[in-house]
Amino acid sequence: MKNILSKYIFVIFCLIFSQITNAKTDECFNCHSGLDDSPSKLFKNDIHQKVGLSCSSCHGGDNTSDDMEISMDKKNGFLGIPSQNKISEICAKCHSDIENMKKYRTDISTGQLEELKKSVHGAIAVDGKGMILQCTTCHNAHGIKKVTDSGSLVYPTNIPNTCNKCHGDINYMRKYNPGLSVDQLAKYRESKHGKLNLKGNRKVAQCASCHGSHAVFTSKDVRSKVYPLNIPETCSTCHSDKEYMKESNIPTDQFEKYKKSVHGVALFEKKDISAPVCNSCHGNHAATPPGISSISKICGTCHALNAELFGNSPHKKVFDENNYPECETCHGNHLILVARDQLLGVNEGAVCAKCHTEEKNPKGFKAAVKMRALIDSLVVLDSISRRQIFIAEQKGMEVEEAKFKLRDVHQAELEARTVVHAFDAEKFSEIINKGVNASNEVISEANSQVDEYYFRRYGLVVAVLIISLLALLLYFQIKRIEAKQNL
Numbered sequence: 333m334k335n336i337l338s339k340y341i342f343v344i345f346c347l348i349f350s351q352i353t354n355a356k357t358d359e360c361f362n363c364h365s366g367l368d369d370s371p372s373k374l375f376k377n378d379i380h381q382k383v384g385l386s387c388s389s390c391h392g393g394d395n396t397s398d399d400m401e402i403s404m405d406k407k408n409g410f411l412g413i414p415s416q417n418k419i420s421e422i423c424a425k426c427h428s429d430i431e432n433m434k435k436y437r438t439d440i441s442t443g444q445l446e447e448l449k450k451s452v453h454g455a456i457a458v459d460g461k462g463m464i465l466q467c468t469t470c471h472n473a474h475g476i477k478k479v480t481d482s483g484s485l486v487y488p489t490n491i492p493n494t495c496n497k498c499h500g501d502i503n504y505m506r507k508y509n510p511g512l513s514v515d516q517l518a519k520y521r522e523s524k525h526g527k528l529n530l531k532g533n534r535k536v537a538q539c540a541s542c543h544g545s546h547a548v549f550t551s552k553d554v555r556s557k558v559y560p561l562n563i564p565e566t567c568s569t570c571h572s573d574k575e576y577m578k579e580s581n582i583p584t585d586q587f588e589k590y591k592k593s594v595h596g597v598a599l600f601e602k603k604d605i606s607a608p609v610c611n612s613c614h615g616n617h618a619a620t621p622p623g624i625s626s627i628s629k630i631c632g633t634c635h636a637l638n639a640e641l642f643g644n645s646p647h648k649k650v651f652d653e654n655n656y657p658e659c660e661t662c663h664g665n666h667l668i669l670v671a672r673d674q675l676l677g678v679n680e681g682a683v684c685a686k687c688h689t690e691e692k693n694p695k696g697f698k699a700a701v702k703m704r705a706l707i708d709s710l711v712v713l714d715s716i717s718r719r720q721i722f723i724a725e726q727k728g729m730e731v732e733e734a735k736f737k738l739r740d741v742h743q744a745e746l747e748a749r750t751v752v753h754a755f756d757a758e759k760f761s762e763i764i765n766k767g768v769n770a771s772n773e774v775i776s777e778a779n780s781q782v783d784e785y786y787f788r789r790y791g792l793v794v795a796v797l798i799i800s801l802l803a804l805l806l807y808f809q810i811k812r813i814e815a816k817q818n819l
């Protein structure tokens with residue numbers, strides 16, 4: 333009896349033990365480890381191994397059998413080596429299924445395949461067999477690490493090389509888009525971001541921070557993180573975050589200021605995508621603060637005339653010698669506002685007084701005073717012109733010609749505000765004179781219309797008077813004739 337009982341206990345114990353060991357051993361892995369092949373070697377440090385997954389989680393088959401005939405039998409769901417879109421579909425069985433992922437008590441995001449499919453990378457490859465990229469292109473198939481592990485292909489300091497495998501290969505890229513440059517990595521390495529990234533800094537921007545990881549689009553697509561309207565937001569996720577930027581000694585107010593600037597208002601309120609965004613001034617990949625002497629080149633890509641005038645002005649040389657950043661000295665960089673005449677001259681709010689006083693650099697001081705007086709006088713003449721036109725118009729007179737001429741006055745004002753950048757009082761007064769002459773014409777034209785009005789009005793009175801007089805004379809004449817007849 334006792335013997336039988338102990339036998340039973342032994343058998344049950346064995347059964348339980350085998351259950352436990354069975355559950356714990358992955359026969360696929362065991363056998364393949366013995367083969368010492370690369371998948372099994374890599375799998376030892378794979379996140380999927382760490383959370384208890386098996387070779388069969390991706391390849392299918394029966395991982396409880398140590399007989400390869402059984403374990404790798406198609407009847408047991410063995411898939412073999414997946415290729416093309418099958419690869420990503422395997423990953424998506426878990427990574428696009430929230431319920432499935434919950435089983436592993438993980439909070440990582442899901443839906444990568446859906447994002448990949450609609451991205452530029454989800455288009456059909458030139459061989460026509462599937463998407464351009466599969467999950468494994470950026471993550472590998474075996475030896476996948478958590479993205480926060482420095483061994484991961486998508487760890488921040490490894491991403492540039494991961495993307496560059498294709499984007500730096502001219503022969504490969506030519507097959508897809510011959511117009512696309514392949515210098516992104518080279519340029520990126522010139523930037524502050526790229527240099528610090530090479531030194532192991534994880535916080536600076538890398539390819540995926542600006543383009544996204546799975547939902548990558550061309551910059552012409554409104555969904556792209558680098559579509560002009562979205563760029564300020566993309567840069568400021570880091571640059572406006574005080575906590576994130578605390579190790580670097582740079583301000584975090586660029587976006588705040590930019591939003592209020594003439595450029596920001598044009599972009600966000602007028603939806604004018606010709607207004608500059610962060611990358612227009614800082615470059616796409618070579619993002620560094622523009623050097624002192626290249627600022628006018630950058631602003632000049634849009635404000636060509638201002639830059640040209642500045643380049644030929646007496647300021648060009650002295651600004652370079654003294655390291656005054658060109659346009660920025662007078663206009664600022666992120667908070668550039670609408671330029672008003674108040675900027676010109678030596679009064680409060682004027683920029684010239686920063687460097688020109690009666691004692692210091694007096695020639696410029698005199699020029700500034702003169703130029704301001706000139707533009708002020710034109711502005712006054714402009715308002716007189718408009719007033720006279722208004723008066724004439726109120727009296728119902730024809731003012732089209734005067735209104736047309738008024739455009740020349742406005743044109744001269746606009747031109748003058750640009751020609752300021754020659755910093756030459758003579759040139760400036762030439763333009764102002766054109767405006768003054770035009771406004772004199774407008775004023776005299778409007779005045780003559782007013783005169784005409786009065787002339788017509790008084791003319792009418794005179795005419796009425798004459799007619800009444802004639803009528804009176806006629807009346808008396810008739811009376812006289814009547815009197816004569818009655819006689």
Ligand code: HEC
Nearest residue numbers: 359360363387388391392393394395398399400403412413
């Ligand atoms: C007893 C040993 C053994 C077991 C158990 C085993 N394999 Fe294999 N497996 C091999 C050998 C040997 C090869 C190479 C066969 C060949 O080249 O045809 C191989 C090949 C493969 C291949 C490549 C197939 C191909 O078409 O080239 C995959 C994938 C694979 N095994 C996955 C698995 C998975 C998944 C399991 C568990 C469900 C598993 N193996 C279980 C020994 C084993």
Ligand code: HEC
Nearest residue numbers: 360361364371372375380386387389390413414419468473
């Ligand atoms: C996370 C999913 C996944 C897991 C887990 C996985 N594989 Fe793979 N394996 C793939 C994919 C996808 C491929 C397709 C080829 C490629 O992209 O490298 C592949 C290819 C292979 C190949 C053929 C090509 C090669 O790299 O030699 C073998 C053999 C293989 N796997 C064996 C294994 C074994 C053995 C294990 C477990 C130790 C395993 N795989 C675990 C996804 C996986």
Ligand code: HEC
Nearest residue numbers: 420423427440441444445448465466467470479486540545
């Ligand atoms: C173009 C390269 C690329 C492709 C293709 C790609 N990924 Fe990623 N993936 C990344 C990068 C870069 C990150 C890290 C970005 C981050 O930290 O958000 C990442 C992160 C992840 C993460 C971690 C997400 C998290 O919340 O922590 C998962 C899971 C993932 N990818 C799965 C996939 C799957 C599944 C596919 C295929 C459908 C895929 N990836 C295709 C580049 C890629």
Ligand code: HEC
Nearest residue numbers: 379383389422423426436438440467468471477478479480
């Ligand atoms: C059977 C389900 C399953 C399959 C199939 C699967 N994964 Fe995973 N994957 C997981 C789980 C679970 C984790 C661990 C999540 C965590 O770290 O919390 C994970 C983690 C990852 C991570 C690391 C995410 C992180 O936390 O940083 C990446 C990247 C990843 N998988 C990519 C892939 C790729 C690529 C494939 C296809 C070749 C694939 N997975 C197939 C379940 C799966």
Ligand code: HEC
Nearest residue numbers: 452464465469494495498508509539540543548549550551
């Ligand atoms: C397997 C090669 C490959 C890898 C790896 C790759 N790409 Fe691409 N990428 C392409 C191809 C091919 C195109 C499509 C070009 C086209 O049709 O215009 C493309 C397009 C793009 C575009 C759109 C370009 C445009 O304006 O037309 C961006 C942005 C981009 N990839 C960024 C990335 C980033 C970021 C990474 C890394 C996270 C990456 N790519 C990894 C091959 C790759």
Ligand code: HEC
Nearest residue numbers: 492495499513516517520537538539542551558611616619
């Ligand atoms: C600081 C943000 C930033 C980083 C980092 C960055 N890009 Fe870009 N990328 C941009 C912007 C902005 C554009 C252009 C938008 C436009 O055309 O107006 C762009 C354009 C592109 C294009 C389209 C072709 C071109 O050159 O105009 C590709 C491809 C590309 N980037 C790939 C990459 C790769 C690969 C990396 C990493 C080595 C990378 N980018 C890093 C912001 C960035």
Ligand code: HEC
Nearest residue numbers: 524535536537541566567570580582610611614619620621
């Ligand atoms: C992922 C976060 C991140 C994103 C996104 C990002 N940056 Fe940066 N950027 C940084 C960090 C961190 C530094 C390094 C600051 C330091 O330590 O000097 C930096 C440095 C810079 C610098 C150099 C500043 C200096 O004086 O040294 C410029 C310019 C710059 N970024 C512009 C941009 C622009 C433009 C964009 C968007 C197209 C952008 N950044 C997107 C994190 C980011």
Ligand code: HEC
Nearest residue numbers: 564567571582583586587590608609610613621622657665
């Ligand atoms: C109109 C051009 C222009 C635009 C638009 C612009 N910047 Fe700048 N930025 C500059 C100039 C000029 C400097 C200063 C260079 C110098 O003096 O060395 C600068 C400096 C910087 C710096 C260095 C730190 C500092 O504040 O001086 C960072 C970081 C920066 N910009 C980020 C951004 C971001 C983010 C955006 C978009 C929200 C942006 N910039 C938009 C022209 C511009």
Ligand code: HEC
Nearest residue numbers: 594598606607608612630631633634659663668669670671
């Ligand atoms: C990508 C083109 C572009 C670049 C680069 C650019 N701007 Fe502008 N800027 C514009 C546009 C467009 C407007 C008109 C905005 C509006 O009023 O709708 C404007 C308006 C202005 C104004 C106000 C004009 C007025 O009528 O008062 C000033 C001042 C100015 N920019 C200075 C600069 C300076 C300084 C730089 C270089 C640091 C610069 N801009 C770079 C496109 C640009």
Ligand code: HEC
Nearest residue numbers: 628631635638639642658659662671672673675676749750
């Ligand atoms: C020494 C100071 C100074 C410098 C340097 C300077 N500006 Fe100006 N800028 C002014 C003043 C003053 C006005 C306003 C004139 C007015 O309204 O009477 C102005 C007006 C403007 C305007 C609005 C008028 C117009 O032309 O549409 C733009 C745009 C402008 N500047 C761009 C630039 C650019 C680009 C640079 C660099 C190439 C630059 N400025 C350099 C002082 C300067």
Ligand code: HEC
Nearest residue numbers: 646650656676683684686687693694695696699700755756
């Ligand atoms: C950042 C300093 C700075 C600012 C701001 C500045 N200037 Fe100058 N300017 C100089 C210096 C330095 C010289 C060369 C010394 C001199 O000739 O007086 C100069 C020279 C000149 C000259 C040439 C004088 C000559 O030699 O014939 C004129 C004209 C002039 N400035 C006008 C202006 C006007 C107008 C403004 C305002 C819109 C202005 N400057 C703003 C620094 C500045």
